[in-house]
Amino acid sequence: MIQKTILTLVGTIGLGTSLLAQTATPNAAAVDTLTKEVAIAVFEKIDQPKAQDIYNQLLECGDGCDPQMIIRTVGSWDQVGAKLEELSVLKNTQRFQALPPAEANAAIRKQLLQFYVKHKAEKPYSVPLTPAVQLQILAKIDGLLPPGQPDPAQPATDQPATAEQPAVDAETGLSDEGNIDPVALQMSRLERAVKEEQEKSMWMIIASGVIGLIVGAGAVYWLAYRALKSEVDRLTAENSRLAAQLDQAQRSKPTNTPRPPQNQPDYKTKAEAYDTIRAELGTDPLAAIRQLKQSASQPASPAAPAPPANPVVEASVRPEPAPVPMSQSQGTPPPVRNEVLYFPPPSPNGLFDSGQQMPALSPESAYRFSISAEKPDVATFSFEAEPGRVTRLLTYRNYMIEPACDSENSYSSQHTRIVNRRDGEAVRENGGWRVVTKALIRYE
Known part of the structure; x- marks a missing residue:
């Protein structure tokens, strides 16, 4: 239902x-x-x-x-x-x-x-x-x-359209104002307003994008600046730390120590050996030597009586004239000694001034010369300076070291010592010493 x-x-x-x-x-x-x-x-x-x-x-x-x-x-x-x-x-x-x-x-x-x-x-x-x-x-x-529809009592031909009167549409019979103003004109105005709003929005978007790009670039620049500044600060701190460690190492590490003289004969040992020989030979070493020669040349006969020693010695000595060589041996001068001198750094062209030579190591010295009496015009030299002067010499090494020395390695700020690896050679020239062969050193 x-x-x-x-x-x-x-x-x-x-x-x-x-x-x-x-x-x-x-x-x-x-x-x-x-x-x-x-x-x-x-x-x-x-x-x-x-x-x-x-x-x-x-x-x-x-x-x-x-x-x-x-x-x-x-x-x-x-x-x-x-x-x-x-x-x-x-x-x-x-x-x-x-x-x-x-x-x-x-x-x-x-x-x-x-x-x-x-x-x-x-x-x-x-x-x-x-x-x-x-x-x-x-x-x-x-x-x-x-x-x-237009009014038939007023045809369009009687009153032609003027600039003040709007034109009449042939199909609808209405004027442009009457046909467009209510809808089309209003709609066009609305569309224009909408387009203006859209354009305004577009310009706002573009402006916002530009501002965003500027702000973003500024932020990136600021971040890069902060990172770079922090890196610079870190490197500065690291450099200060390394400098402090270097200063501490320089204070604790011994610098150049003077090298003991080389090629210098041991006169003390030779003098002791000479004294021992003189004691064994006695006051008349020539007679002792001749006696030893005769005993070595004549075979010993056990049955024959030994002749008296004095007559034999007297007979062997009298016919011989006084030997001149023995007197010369007794008055032989001491061995030739090498001369050791100390010089300041040479001129840039490698010439040591003899007027600045010193017999002992001094604060101004930088090179040790060894001159042989056999070759007085040729000398060997090596780098040798007081420990407190090494730093200054390293600072001005172009003028004080390189004119007379070659190095095995390159210099750096961490080096504090100079080690002589091979002696150089110089010849006497015009009252000075000209470097012929540079000495070889090593920075440590």
Whole structure:
């Protein structure tokens, strides 16, 4: 029983709807067409299955169909349907139903303009309802509800249009002001305002991007500066630490120590050996030597008596004259000794000044010369200076060391000592000593 009642009610509603659609006025049909065309433009831009289903059904239905019924039937887009219903308010008023076509056309144009102005801030409505689309919709409305016609009592040829009077459209019979001002002109102004807003937004985006780039570049520069400054500070601290360690090592590490003299004979040992020989030979070494020679040349006979020693010695000595060589051997001068001198650094061309030579090591000395008596014009030299003078000599090594020495290694600020590896050679020249062969040193 309940099912029959529901079916009867649905049938009555469908019949009433069909009768209402059949008895709808042209003004109401134009409003439905306006609503349908706006709905088609809106749902065409929505990429969603049900939205596309609504769009396809709107395309298939005729000019007089009700888009609200299609939207409610498909579902999920009732909010859009509620906003589109704002366009259908006109057909529900008795006054609009009684308006002539021209006035109804103007009312529909005004309603579309109000709808666009109200919802232009929303992208689903502002994007599809472009001025071109709105003009197409209004063209369909003009086909259903023709706009007002010109007055036949005043033909257009009697009073030609002037600059002060707007031109009359040949198709619609309305002036440009009357035809465009209500909708197209207002829409163009709105579009211009929207474009201005878009351009303003674009310029704001560009300005924001430029400002962001400047701020970002400043931030990158600041970070790079901070990193570089911290690296410089670290290197400065490391340099100070190494300098402190170097100073401490220089204070604790012994510097150059004077090298013991080389090529110098041991006179003390030779003198002791000479004294020992003299003690063994006695006061008359010549007689002792001859006695030893005779005893070695004559074979000893055990039976023969030994002759007295004194007569033999006297007989052997008397015929011999006094030997001169023995007296010379007794008065032989001491061995030749090498001369040791100390010189300050040479001139840049490698010449040592004899006027500056010293017999002992002094603060101004830097080189030790050894001169042999056999070759008094040739001397060997080596680098030798007081420990406290090495630092100054290293500082000015180009003038004080390199003119007379070659080095095995390169100098660095960490070196504090100089070790002589090979003696150099110099010859006497014009009251001085000219470097012939440079000495070889090593920085340590």
